[in-house]
Amino acid sequence: MLNINKIRKQKHSIIAVGSHIPILQSMLDFDYLAGKVEPSIKAIIATGRKNVRFFWGEKNIFIPVYPRLAHVPSSIKNSITLCLNLSSGRRTLSSTLDLVDLLPNLVGGALFAENVPEKHSLDIYHSVRASHDSPQPFILGPASVGLMISGCLKLGAIAGTQADQLIDSHVFEPGNVAVFSSSGGMTGELIRIVTTAQKRISFALSFGGDRFPILTPVEAFLAAENDPQTKHIVYFGELGGYDEYEIVELLKKKKITKPIVAYIGGTISAMFEKPPQFGHAKAMARRGEETAQAKTKALKKVGVKATNSFTEFIENVKEIPAPKLRITSYELRMQKNKVASIQKRTPSLFMNSISQDKDGSVEIVGEDILSMATKQTFGHIVGSLLLGRQLKSKDTAECIELMMKLLVDHGPYVSGAVNTMIAARAGKDLVSSLTSGLLTIGPRFGGAINQAATHWLEGVTKHIDPHKYVEDIAKQKKRISGIGHRKYRTDMPDPRVQVILSYINKLKKYPYTTFAKEIEQVTTAKKANLILNVDGAIAAVLLDILSEKEKLSHKKLKELINVEFFNALFVLSRSVGFTAHYLDQRRKDEGLFRLSPKEVGFS
Numbered sequence: 191m192l193n194i195n196k197i198r199k200q201k202h203s204i205i206a207v208g209s210h211i212p213i214l215q216s217m218l219d220f221d222y223l224a225g226k227v228e229p230s231i232k233a234i235i236a237t238g239r240k241n242v243r244f245f246w247g248e249k250n251i252f253i254p255v256y257p258r259l260a261h262v263p264s265s266i267k268n269s270i271t272l273c274l275n276l277s278s279g280r281r282t283l284s285s286t287l288d289l290v291d292l293l294p295n296l297v298g299g300a301l302f303a304e305n306v307p308e309k310h311s312l313d314i315y316h317s318v319r320a321s322h323d324s325p326q327p328f329i330l331g332p333a334s335v336g337l338m339i340s341g342c343l344k345l346g347a348i349a350g351t352q353a354d355q356l357i358d359s360h361v362f363e364p365g366n367v368a369v370f371s372s373s374g375g376m377t378g379e380l381i382r383i384v385t386t387a388q389k390r391i392s393f394a395l396s397f398g399g400d401r402f403p404i405l406t407p408v409e410a411f412l413a414a415e416n417d418p419q420t421k422h423i424v425y426f427g428e429l430g431g432y433d434e435y436e437i438v439e440l441l442k443k444k445k446i447t448k449p450i451v452a453y454i455g456g457t458i459s460a461m462f463e464k465p466p467q468f469g470h471a472k473a474m475a476r477r478g479e480e481t482a483q484a485k486t487k488a489l490k491k492v493g494v495k496a497t498n499s500f501t502e503f504i505e506n507v508k509e510i511p512a513p514k515l516r517i518t519s520y521e522l523r524m525q526k527n528k529v530a531s532i533q534k535r536t537p538s539l540f541m542n543s544i545s546q547d548k549d550g551s552v553e554i555v556g557e558d559i560l561s562m563a564t565k566q567t568f569g570h571i572v573g574s575l576l577l578g579r580q581l582k583s584k585d586t587a588e589c590i591e592l593m594m595k596l597l598v599d600h601g602p603y604v605s606g607a608v609n610t611m612i613a614a615r616a617g618k619d620l621v622s623s624l625t626s627g628l629l630t631i632g633p634r635f636g637g638a639i640n641q642a643a644t645h646w647l648e649g650v651t652k653h654i655d656p657h658k659y660v661e662d663i664a665k666q667k668k669r670i671s672g673i674g675h676r677k678y679r680t681d682m683p684d685p686r687v688q689v690i691l692s693y694i695n696k697l698k699k700y701p702y703t704t705f706a707k708e709i710e711q712v713t714t715a716k717k718a719n720l721i722l723n724v725d726g727a728i729a730a731v732l733l734d735i736l737s738e739k740e741k742l743s744h745k746k747l748k749e750l751i752n753v754e755f756f757n758a759l760f761v762l763s764r765s766v767g768f769t770a771h772y773l774d775q776r777r778k779d780e781g782l783f784r785l786s787p788k789e790v791g792f793s
Contacts, residue, residue, distance in 0.1 A: 192328040192405060192413040194393050194420070197297060198342050203269040205262070205293070207235045207285045208276030209242055209255070210302070216351040217274075220344035222247045223353065223528055224362055230343075233266050235259055235285070243541060248531055250538045259288050261745070267292065272345055273299035274336065282332060283310035287317055290327065300346045301331030304399065311402040318404060328405050334398035335374035338381075340365050340391050347374065348394060349381055353532045358382075365390025366513060368414040370407065371426040372397050380426055383504060389512045392420040407433040408440065415446050422510045425452040429482040434489060441492040451510065452489055452496040453503035454482040543578045555580050567591055576758055583739035585696045590759065592693075593728050596686055597760050599767030605630040610768040614775035615783040627768040631761060640757040642672025642729035646702040647751060649709070651744050656708040670709065672726020679718040690727040697738050706730035729756055 206214055214231060221230050229246055234255045236242075241252035256262045273289045273296060275282060282303045289299060301314075311332055318329055330337060336346020341362045349361050356362070359381050367389050369380045377396040384391060395410060397403040407427075414420045427434055434454070440446045479485075482498055489496035495506045545554045552559040555574045562571060569591025573581045581587050602611065610627030618626070631637060649659050663670050678684040694700040706726055713720035722730075736742045736750070750756070 191325055192298065192409055193325065194339060194413050194417040198339050198393075198419075200271060200297070202230050202271045202297075202343060203232045203266075204230045204272045204274060204345065205233045205235065205259075205266075205270045205289070206231060206274045206276060207259075207289065208278075208302075209234050209236045210276045211242070211244075212351040213274075213276065213302070213347045214242075214253075215244055216347065216353075216356070217344050218244055218246060219353045219532060220349075220356055220361070222532075223356060224341050229253070230272075232269065233262055235262070243537065245532070245535055245537075247528070248535045250541055252541060259285075259292050263743075268294060271295055271297045272343075274345055275299060275301045275303070275331075277303060279303040279305040279307070279332070282306045283313055286314050286329070290318055290329075296327045298328035298337075299330070300334050300336040301329065301398065301404070302334065302336075302346060303331075304333040306332035306400055308401050311400055311404065315402065315404050328409070330395055330405050331398035331403065332400045333374070334396045334403070335377055337393070337395045338391070339393040346396075348377060348396060350378060353529045357529050358385075360385040360390055363390050364419070365392045366419060366421040367510060368392050368410075368417070368420045368423045369394035369425075370397065370410050370414075370423065372399050372403070372407075372428060373426065374399070376426045380424055383507055384424055384510075387504075387508045387510070389422075389507070389510055392417060406436075408436045411437055411440065411446055411450075415448055421448060423448055423450045424507060424510075425450060427452060427454040427482075427485065429454070429485070430480050432479070434485040435479070438488050438492050441494070449510075450489075450494045450496075451503065451506045452486075452494050453500060454486045454489070454496060454498060544575060569594070572759075572762065576755060577740070581740065583735075585693070586735050586739045589693050589731065589735050593690070593732070593759060594763040596690070596724060596728075597763035599764070599770065602771060605635050606764060606768055607771050610771050611775045612783050614772045615780060617782075620769065620772055623772045624765060624768050627771075628761065628765065631757070631764075636760050636764065637757055638671040638723075638725035639729050639760055640751060640754050642670075642706075642726045643733055643747075643751050643756045645670055645672065645709070646706050646726075646730050646733055647744070647747055649705045650701045656705065656712050660709060660712045670713065672706065672723060672729055673709065673713050674720050675723045676719070678721060678723075680714050680721060681718065683721065684723065686724050687722060687727045690724065690731055693731050694734060697734055699738065700731075700734040702733035702737070703727075703730040728759070732756065732759075 204217070214234070217231060218229050221228075229244075229251065231253055234242060234253055235258065236255050237257055239255055241254055244251055244253055259267075270293045273293065275286055275289065277285050282301055283306070286299075286301060290296060314329065319326055330346075334346065336344070336348040338344050338348045338361055340360075341364060344356075344361070349356055349359050359378075361381070367384050369377065369384060369391055371377045371380060374396045377394055381391055381394055393414075397405060397407055397410060407425075411423065414423050437446065486496045486498050497503050497506065543555075545552060545559075547553075554562055554571070555578065557580065566574075567587050569589070570581050570584070570587035572594065573587055573590040599607075601607065606627040609630050610623050613623035613626040633641070645659075648654070649656070660670065675684060691703065694703050706722055706729070710720075710722040733747060736747060742750070
């Protein structure tokens with residue numbers, strides 16, 4: 191059952207299926223103009239990007255996008271109270287049933303698509319009524335522009351998709367007139383007719399133009415009857431169907447007592463030899479009782495101000511008693527100022543969650559740079575910047591700082607250092623020489639941490655047996671990154687690895703490190719120097735630290751690997767070492783580096 195007063199009092203979180211930018215932006219504009227402190231839309235189910243950019247006032251914001259409802263974090267799913275299904279007609283059934291089944295706190299929703307198969311509409315109708323415990327969620331549509339509760343909620347395209355349309359329709363002012371129609375377009379027209387007559391809307395909805403709407407007109411009328419703010423009902427009906435006769439019976443039984451102004455369209459149908467099909471699926475009078483004239487007559491008999499004349503209908507709306515408007519000229523002016531600023535807004539060239547200039551002072555991940563520099567460790571600053579948010583744990587910061595220290599240099603013999611030194615001796619500047627060294631970082635040098643993280647994450651999330659994992663990699667004639675060292679062996683372990691692994695003592699669980707060490711047991715049984723090396727240890731411990739201390743899910747860890755977060759630590763740290771080699775060569779000033787013919791073999 192649709193309970194408008196309960197919806198009006200709730201704080202709502204909305205999820206959308208499909209990304210219809212104008213509709214969703216209009217809902218955000220409604221929230222902003224209504225004075226809400228945050229957007230009501232929390233997530234979008236769609237393919238493609240991870241986020242969609244919208245405006246919140248003049249500010250650019252991101253709404254997260256998930257490929258399936260099952261991928262939405264539980265914290266978001268549990269907060270959702272309303273849904274808007276913008277998917278195509280053929281996908282409306284499956285996506286709606288998912289919403290109803292997987293959102294435990296769903297109050298209701300709207301289905302935007304037209305031409306949903308009639309059987310699908312009936313399936314949704316019966317599934318909704320069989321799914322949740324009472325009260326069951328309301329579903330508007332199919333082919334509905336949604337629900338609007340003045341000053342509280344805009345779910346769908348209802349009342350317009352432009353900010354100035356919302357202001358001109360006075361949908362932020364309290365009212366006492368409920369507006370209903372099957373037609374989305376007429377719902378908007380009715381809102382304007384009512385407000386132009388100096389009345390205000392309590393709530394408005396579109397049942398939807400398809401033959402079998404999930405929420406019936408009768409249910410909408412009962413919702414208006416039970417809403418204390420609604421004193422009058424304005425209804426646009428059509429020929430076809432028997433909904434109006436059900437309303438007549440409710441009026442006779444005094445289950446609906448509030449005054450109704452109604453217009454029933456379609457009188458022209460009587461002029462045709464055979465009844466024509468009008469715009470909506472059920473807008474066709476197959477029997478005499480379904481004609482616009484017959485419905486109008488039946489409604490008039492029970493006291494409804496019903497007419498087949500649109501001019502008379504508008505005059506009847508004007509006669510509705512209305513309370514004195516409570517909005518002040520100042521409030522109206524402030525709303526129009528907000529609309530003016532919205533109309534001037536332009537999208538940012540980039541969206542940045544790392545830093546910003548705020549009143550002339552730089553903020554890094556939400557904290558003033560001077561405050562962060564004086565209070566936080568370098569490990570905390572680096573970790574926060576690379577994650578795009580403040581670290582939650584000091585243990586994470588300490589671990590990152592240690593790893594960066596261990597990665598800062600590995601001698602002048604590695605490809606990156608050699609390239610940097612050669613460029614320096616050729617007289618190149620610092621940036622060019624450093625870039626020359628950084629460009630050597632890849633799968634054979636410097637990329638092992640990220641690849642090792644891929645191994646450990648895959649093994650743990652897929653519950654792969656370590657022996658099988660090693661064999662599978664061997665069959666592919668590949669090496670396991672993070673395993674193997676030229677100098678250190680099982681009988682002479684790498685002391686740096688021992689220091690890194692000591693950080694798991696701060697954790698309750700460390701599945702990634704456990705898996706990495708199990709892999710090491712398999713590989714060292716084959717050859718003593720196939721031990722867990724610095725790269726592998728860093729990858730394993732960092733995965734465990736981020737999982738437990740920073741509360742990152744498997745999915746988030748996978749995203750970090752995909753964007754080369756783990757390699758970023760190497761690049762950042764080793765840049766210091768390369769810079770040191772550049773400065774060292776420039777101080778020595780030995781001149782251009784050359785190789786003799788004897789030092790270069792030829793084959």
